[in-house]
Amino acid sequence: MARVSIPTDQNDAAVEQSDSTPPHQMIEIEDEENKSSTKKIKDLEICVPIAYGTISFWLGKKATETQSHMWTVYVRGATNEDLSAVIKKVVFQLHPSFSNAMRVVESPPFELTERGWGEFEIAISIFFHNDVCEKQLDLFHPLKLYSEVEHGPLSTKKPVIVESYDEIVFPNPSDKFLARVHNHPSVIVPRLPLTLNLPHAPMEDTRRGDTKDHPHGQWFNRFSEADELLKLAEARQQVQNHIVKLKRRLSMLEG
Amino acid sequence: MDAKDILGLPKISLPVSQEKKSRPQKDSQRKPDGISREVYALTGGVAPLMPSIDVNQLKKRQQQPENEKITWEWLSFTNSARKDDLKLYHWVRVVNGTPPSGDYSFAKYNKYVDVIKYTDEEYEKHLTDPSWTKEETDQLFDLCERFDLRFVVIADRFPSTRSVEELKNRYYSVSRAILIARAPSPADVSGHPLVKEPYNISQEIDRKRALSMVLSQTKQQERKDAEILSEAKKIMESRMAAKAAQDAELAVTSNTSPEGMEKTTAPVETASPSNIQATSGVAPLMSMADNAAAAAASLRMLRVYLRTYALDQMVQAASSSAGLRTIKRVEQFLQELKVNLKPKVPTKAVCAEHLELRKEILTLLNLQKLLQSKEEGSSHREGSYTETPDTPKRGIDQDRSFIPDSVSFGERVGKRDQKRKW
Numbered sequence: 167m168a169r170v171s172i173p174t175d176q177n178d179a180a181v182e183q184s185d186s187t188p189p190h191q192m193i194e195i196e197d198e199e200n201k202s203s204t205k206k207i208k209d210l211e212i213c214v215p216i217a218y219g220t221i222s223f224w225l226g227k228k229a230t231e232t233q234s235h236m237w238t239v240y241v242r243g244a245t246n247e248d249l250s251a252v253i254k255k256v257v258f259q260l261h262p263s264f265s266n267a268m269r270v271v272e273s274p275p276f277e278l279t280e281r282g283w284g285e286f287e288i289a290i291s292i293f294f295h296n297d298v299c300e301k302q303l304d305l306f307h308p309l310k311l312y313s314e315v316e317h318g319p320l321s322t323k324k325p326v327i328v329e330s331y332d333e334i335v336f337p338n339p340s341d342k343f344l345a346r347v348h349n350h351p352s353v354i355v356p357r358l359p360l361t362l363n364l365p366h367a368p369m370e371d372t373r374r375g376d377t378k379d380h381p382h383g384q385w386f387n388r389f390s391e392a393d394e395l396l397k398l399a400e401a402r403q404q405v406q407n408h409i410v411k412l413k414r415r416l417s418m419l420e421g
Numbered sequence: 422m423d424a425k426d427i428l429g430l431p432k433i434s435l436p437v438s439q440e441k442k443s444r445p446q447k448d449s450q451r452k453p454d455g456i457s458r459e460v461y462a463l464t465g466g467v468a469p470l471m472p473s474i475d476v477n478q479l480k481k482r483q484q485q486p487e488n489e490k491i492t493w494e495w496l497s498f499t500n501s502a503r504k505d506d507l508k509l510y511h512w513v514r515v516v517n518g519t520p521p522s523g524d525y526s527f528a529k530y531n532k533y534v535d536v537i538k539y540t541d542e543e544y545e546k547h548l549t550d551p552s553w554t555k556e557e558t559d560q561l562f563d564l565c566e567r568f569d570l571r572f573v574v575i576a577d578r579f580p581s582t583r584s585v586e587e588l589k590n591r592y593y594s595v596s597r598a599i600l601i602a603r604a605p606s607p608a609d610v611s612g613h614p615l616v617k618e619p620y621n622i623s624q625e626i627d628r629k630r631a632l633s634m635v636l637s638q639t640k641q642q643e644r645k646d647a648e649i650l651s652e653a654k655k656i657m658e659s660r661m662a663a664k665a666a667q668d669a670e671l672a673v674t675s676n677t678s679p680e681g682m683e684k685t686t687a688p689v690e691t692a693s694p695s696n697i698q699a700t701s702g703v704a705p706l707m708s709m710a711d712n713a714a715a716a717a718a719s720l721r722m723l724r725v726y727l728r729t730y731a732l733d734q735m736v737q738a739a740s741s742s743a744g745l746r747t748i749k750r751v752e753q754f755l756q757e758l759k760v761n762l763k764p765k766v767p768t769k770a771v772c773a774e775h776l777e778l779r780k781e782i783l784t785l786l787n788l789q790k791l792l793q794s795k796e797e798g799s800s801h802r803e804g805s806y807t808e809t810p811d812t813p814k815r816g817i818d819q820d821r822s823f824i825p826d827s828v829s830f831g832e833r834v835g836k837r838d839q840k841r842k843w
Contacts, residue, residue, distance in 0.1 A: 213728070213769060299725045331766050333728035337721045391768045394761075398774040401758040405781045412788040419795050 212336040212344065213354040214252050215244035217389060218290060219329035221382050222311045225281075226322035233281035235311045238382065239288050240277030244331055244389055247352035248375035250274040252298055252334070259289035274375030285309050292334070297342040303334060325382070331389045352376075490517050500524075502531035536566040537596050547598045553591055557581065565592060586625050593620035666711050669718035712738040729763065732772045739780055747786060754782045 222237030229235070241256050243249050256276040260267045261284065269278050290305040313326045333354075336343070347353045377383065492515045497508040501524050513520055539548060539562075544555055564575045570592075576585045597615045604610040611617065638646075716738035720731050740748050752762055760778065764771045 215768065294725065301724050303725055303727065305727070333768060334725060335728055335731060336725050337723065389766045391766045391771050394764050394766050394771045395774060397760055398764075398771065398778055401755075401760045402774065402778050402781060404758060405754075405778065405785055409781065409785050409788060412785065412792055416788065416792055416795065419792070419799065 210339065210344075210356060212339045212347065214249070214334040214336075214352060215331070215354065215389075216249065216334060217242055217244045217329050217331050217387065218305060219307055219327065220288070220309045221325045221327040221385055222309070223325045224311075224320040224322050226320075232283055234283045236279065236281050237309060237311065238277050238279040239290070239307065239309065240275065240377075241290060241292065241305075242275065242277075242377045242380075242386070243352045244333075245351070246377045246380070246383070246386070247350075248274055249276065249352050250375040251347050251350050251352060252294060253292055254295045254298075255293045257291040257293065259291070261286040275377050275380065283311075285311050295343075297340055297346070299336060305332070325385055327382075327385045327387075329387050331387075491515070494520070496520060498525055500528055502528040534566070534569045536562060536570070537599050538562070539595070539599055543599060543602065547602045548595050550591070550594075558591065558595065561588060561591060562595075586622050586629075589625070590620055590622040662715075665718050666715050669714035669721075670711070712741050728767045728769065728772055732764075732767060732775065735772075735776050736779060739776065740783065743783060747783070750786055751779060751782045754786075755779075 218239075218241040220237055220239045222235045224235055225233065239258055241249070241253070250273065253274075253276060255270055255272040258269045258271065258278045260269065260280070261282075263284075264280065264282070271278060285308065287306055287308045290307060292303045292305070294300075294302075307328070307330065310326050310328045312320075344355070348355045377386075380386070493512050494515050495510055496513045497510045498513075499506070499508060515521075544558070548558065549555075550558075560580060561575070564578055568574045568578070572585050572589055572592075576583065576588055579588065593615065597619060600610050600613060600615060601607065713735065716734045720726060720734060740751065743751075755762055755778070760775075764775050767775075
């Protein structure tokens with residue numbers, strides 16, 4: 167015969183807190199105890215919009231069998247801002263046929279240029295600074311050398327560029343991180359509640375790590391959310407109209 | 422002696438095969454010296470790749486310089502462990518005429534326990550106890566010394582019948598009292614284990630009883646215990662999950678007043694662990710909100726994530742109660758509306774709008790089905806709502822205010838999907 171006691175809520179609190187590191191404890195404890203304040207802290211997520219992808223140029227006359235294209239894989243700020251405030255290093259894992267397939271880039275611009283002939287999937291691992299996040303973030307991007315839309319003679323002037331937009335979200339940023347970047351152009355931070363006292367952060371040194379003057383900058387996509395928002399709003403409107411119509415029909419049936 | 426001879430083929434066809442043949446011959450011919458062939462064969466006939474023991478590590482045989490004379494003599498010796506002066510004899514290695522010095526080598530193993538000896542005055546002052554006479558205590562201590570605190574033996578030898586725990590208790594409390602009494606100040610002995618952790622007789626009795634119970638459990642009882650423990654674990658886990666969902670729920674709802682919080686916690690608690698819902702209107706609402714809340718909570722647990730990943734999770738959570746076909750229809754709808762299935766510029770706002778759009782399409786599809794079935798139902802059957810095929814979907818649609826009460830909500834959603842033809 168066994169007597170079993172199921173632990174009460176106190177243990178649950180212990181479990182939740184055991185995962186948090188000291189800088190976060192303030193936020194997590196408040197989550198636990200003071201429910202009404204969770205709203206203002208919940209919304210405090212730091213968002214870093216990035217664009218990552220590949221751009222490849224055909225080498226034309228200088229091309230050889232094994233090196234027909236020169237391509238660059240990169241991770242850049244979506245508005246070409248300097249990401250080194252957030253990112254410590256980026257590791258690109260190339261095809262094993264490349265020597266030293268694991269390439270580490272520790273300073274901005276976070277990109278890698280190579281020559282080759284084949285297309286393959288590149289694994290991009292982003293490592294953040296210690297006060298930002300201890301875990302790495304993994305992305306994948308297929309390298310494209312040959313355009314899928316334009317079929318015709320290859321040109322050395324026009325590259326094949328494939329970019330993806332994404333946002334890195336830090337749902338529970340540490341105070342240090344927040345203090346350091348809340349005025350940095352590469353980072354989107356929501357309006358901070360006035361009561362939040364941020365520790366004084368040193369000014370970031372203005373090394374030019376941004377990609378505003380990138381040699382391939384002319385090909386970079388300018389990602390604007392306006393188009394999508396518009397499209398989505400339209401779509402939602404249509405759907406809502408449908409719903410209203412159907413509801414009317416239903417109520418007629420009921421009545 | 423070749424097959425090739427027989428076949429008439431040339432002998433020197435492949436130099437490699439010749440090499441292979443000669444090599445095994447060479448191996449077996451060579452026998453390493455120092456080991457017999459059979460022992461060598463144990464290793465597979467090949468020398469080990471790396472020596473397993475470094476010979477230098479082994480104790481070197483002490484080669485005394487050759488000029489020393491070593492004899493063995495039958496000599497007497499004394500044992501310091503003995504109280505009498507008995508002299509026994511044994512063989513002794515004598516080097517150059519001088520016998521070895523030092524105590525008998527085994528004397529150091531004769532260990533004693535330090536059993537405290539108290540005087541009569543000390544007894545009168547500190548050690549009197551209602552249930553123990555001085556005589557008994559003296560006897561106890563004498564036995565303790567003789568038998569090195571082996572209480573099982575002492576209990577057996579003890580003239581009056583006392584349990585092991587009682588004897589232990591008396592011994593330890595007496596020793597402790599003496600220690601404290603003799604110490605110049607209490608601080609000196611506070612580090613002593615006897616003082617720090619006194620013997621707790623009741624605890625010991627309980628512990629031993631519990632131990633014997635566990636040891637004497639039958640197989641059946643063991644199985645029952647295991648079952649109960651696993652059930653307890655399950656209950657714990659479901660409670661944890663409910664708590665996580667509940668916490669997230671509270672964060673997500675816009676109620677700021679504490680009373681509002683109280684009201685929402687109550688229905689969530691009744692809804693999530695058990696299948697029986699308390700209030701019919703609230704429960705279906707909670708299941709979809711639960712999924713979304715759980716997804717949001719898990720995202721918040723992550724240290725970092727990509728917006729696209731977050732969108733995927735939320736989409737999955739929202740359509741978790743929909744079947745595969747429904748999801749496909751949602752995607753079809755999106756394509757008809759000329760909206761990308763995965764937004765090209767997934768910012769926070771875009772993702773939120775996308776998610777809302779998906780939810781609205783789901784609502785729309787559900788309404789369509791309901792309408793369809795109502796139209797069928799009104800023409801074929803009398804209005805018995807219990808047969809409506811859409812009861813599983815009801816959980817998602819937040820617009821329904823005309824939900825009939827008689828339908829059971831605890832049904833698994835996915836199962837119904839396959840049976841109905843849309």
